Amino acid sequence: MEALRKRFALTRAGMIESLGFRLGTFVTVLGNIIYIILVYFLWKSIYASSPNDVVGGMTFSDTMIYLVLASALFSFMEMYIVWDMSRSIQSGKIILDLLKPLPYRKYMFWSYSGNFVISFFLTFLPTFLIVFVISKGAIPIGLNLLYFVISVVLAVLINYNIDMFVATICLHTESTWGINIMKESIVMLFSGATIPLAFFPEKIAKVVAYLPFRAVYDIPLRLLLCKDGDIMKLLLIQLFWVIVLAAAGAVFWKISVRRITVNGG
Amino acid sequence: MSRLGFYIKIYLKILKQDLKSKMSYRADFVISNIGMILTNLVGFLSFIILFENFEEINGWTKYEMLFLYGFSLLALTPVQCFFDNNWNLRFAVESGDFIKYCFRPINIFFYYISEVFDVKGLGQLVFGGGTLVYAWYKVGIPVTFRNISLTCVSLFAASLFMIAVMNAAAATCFWITRSGMVMVLAFKFKDYSKYPISIFRGVFRVLFTFIIPIAYIAYYPSIVVLRPDNIPVLSWISLPLGLVFFYLSYRFWMRGARKYSGTGS
Structure with missing residues (x-):
């Protein structure tokens, strides 16, 4: 209980x-909004030029829902760990x-967790509701919402671990911009x-x-839109x-943290 | 004229100092350029994937779109190479270091901007050039003196627009704190420039032509060479309009700089 209280204090501060x-x-x-306008017109003209209404199993509105929610997920999960570190x-x-009484990687995660909570309610949820109303029932309502929430939590953890891993690489290279853009x-x-x-x-x-990246946006959206039968x-x-990246990140961090050199300070 | 010579001489001197200090971070140079080429390669790959599913977009073929993409990358090289110090402006203003630029007997904007030459823009130059040549060859544009010189003038005109956007975005830091988000937003516009403006309808076409001039980063200037049979009037005014945008952004930047009174430290 005490341990959780400590962590939630960080969440609240964030x-x-x-x-x-x-x-x-x-x-x-x-x-x-500007991005969504662009995506709308771009895909509208892509589908207008195509002889088929369904391409790669996706209709125009499927594609729009997918991309708009992906961008909402993106802005909700976006972290600047690499830059901050x-x-x-x-x-x-x-x-x-x-020197904090919490291991550094955990400390960073919990400091960011407050930001996740706020941006989930301020950016993702409104976008989701707008898409839900506009698309008039294209998003099924049922157990898939529960799977989606579980999936998003896992996606946040994966995204965090990828970011943390990349930030750790930066300890070795001192080329933050290059590593981050990659x-x-x-x-x-x-x-x-x-x-x-679906278009690949x-x-x-x-x-x-076989790459971890699809687990960040593609899998949660598949579960939400019921595009795939095999939920488990x-x-x-x-x-x-989550397990592989967390383990790899922890080992890599342990090796790398000894290399930190701070000039003066 | 002697005044121009004076500024060129100073610019070369500052450039030499900057490159000297950059030379001590050779790993950063290599990694940044790999990152730059990789991010452009991903953009290239997205086009290839898109055109695996679709024949054309709004009457634009794959190679015409690649021409736009290569053109936009080249047009974005000057803002990357020569105007990169805009990204540091908000830190200089907040910390008070900006005051040092106010005490020199040369133009503040010139002195501030000339201080950084960004070497990673060179990776973009090479990749953009390669893409443009490849698409030029595939589309089958005749290699004439007229076409080549028109391309050069168009590229110069196109580059002014993104420079103007970034100048204006950076200058907001004189009035508001946390203007980093404005920079990030403005910088995203460049990604939209690789699509033909003809996909937009109505008010949005006006918005992306005159208010946020992304249509001028690739579409209008490059169409002169790409589709010489049907050149819109808006293409011919690229250069004067670019100069107007640049001048306005410069005035806005200078207005902010004059208002600046230091942080008192």
């Missing part, structure tokens, strides 16, 4: 902190964080956030199936990645 940046939220929402190494603040572009493409995975050619799709299998794939 919630209060992120509520302070209302302008940031406004700009993010504005950016999402490299900045706190430069300033020397990381020493204080390492992660961003790979995750965006292979998770299905830019083009739904078979050869690439086979490779993507999808959830187990996610669980598998």
Whole structure:
């Protein structure tokens, strides 16, 4: 109980902190609206030029729902761990964080957790409700919502572990920008956030199936939209990645943390 | 004229200093450029995947779209290479370091911007150039002196628009705190420039042409070479409009800089 109380204190602090940046939220929402406008017109003209209404098993409205919710999930899960960590190494603040009574990786996760809670309610939920109303029942309501919530929690954990792993690489290279942009572009493409995975050619799709990235956006959305019958299998794939990435990240962190050098401070 | 020579001489001197300090981080140079090429490669791959499913988008074939993509990457190289210091503006303003630029007998904007030359833009230059040449060859545009010089002028005009957008976005930090989100939002616009503006309808076409001028980063300037039979009037005014946008963003930036009074530290 005591351990949980400590962690939730961090969650609360994060919630209060992120509520302070209302302008940031406004700009993010504005950016999402512009992105959705672009996606709408782009895919509308793509489907208009195509002789078939259904491509790769997806209709226009399927694609729209998928991409809009993917962007909502993206802005809700987005973390700046890589940047935060490299900045706190430069300033020397990381020493204080390492001395906290909670292991560093856990401390970081719980500090971010408040931000997740707030952005879930401020960005994801409104988007979901709007999509639900506009699409008039294209999203089934039932047990799939429960699976979706479980899946999102797992996706948050996977995303966090990927980010933390990449941030740890930065301890070795001192090239934050380069490493971060590599992660961003790979995750965006292979998770299905830019083009739904249903459109991928078979050869690439086979490779993507064995990568952890689809577990971040594609699997939760599949479960929500009831696109796949095998619910347990999808959830187990996610669980598998959570465990593998967390273990790999923990080992890698342990080796790397000795390398931290802070100049002055 | 001697004044221009004076500024060029100063620019080269500052550039030399910056490159010297960058040379001590050779790993960063290599990794940043790999990251840059990788993120562009992912953009390239998205087009390939899209056109596996669809023949054309709104009357645009695969290679015409790749031409737009290559053109946009080249047009975005100057803002990446020469105007990258805009990303640090908000930190300089918040910390008070910006005051140092106010005490030099040269133009503040010039001095501030010239301080950083971003080497990772070179990766984009190479990749964009390669894509443009490949698409040029595939589309079968005649290689004439006229076409090549038109492309160069168009690229120059196109590059002014993104520079103007980023100048204006960076300058918001003189008025609001946490303007980082504004920069991130503005920088995302560049990703939208690779699509033909003809996919947008009505008010949105006006919005993306005159308010957020992403249509001018690739579509209008490149159509002069790509589809010479049917050039819209808006293409011919690319250069003067680009200069107007650049000038306005410069005035906005300078207005902020003049208002700046330091942080008192």
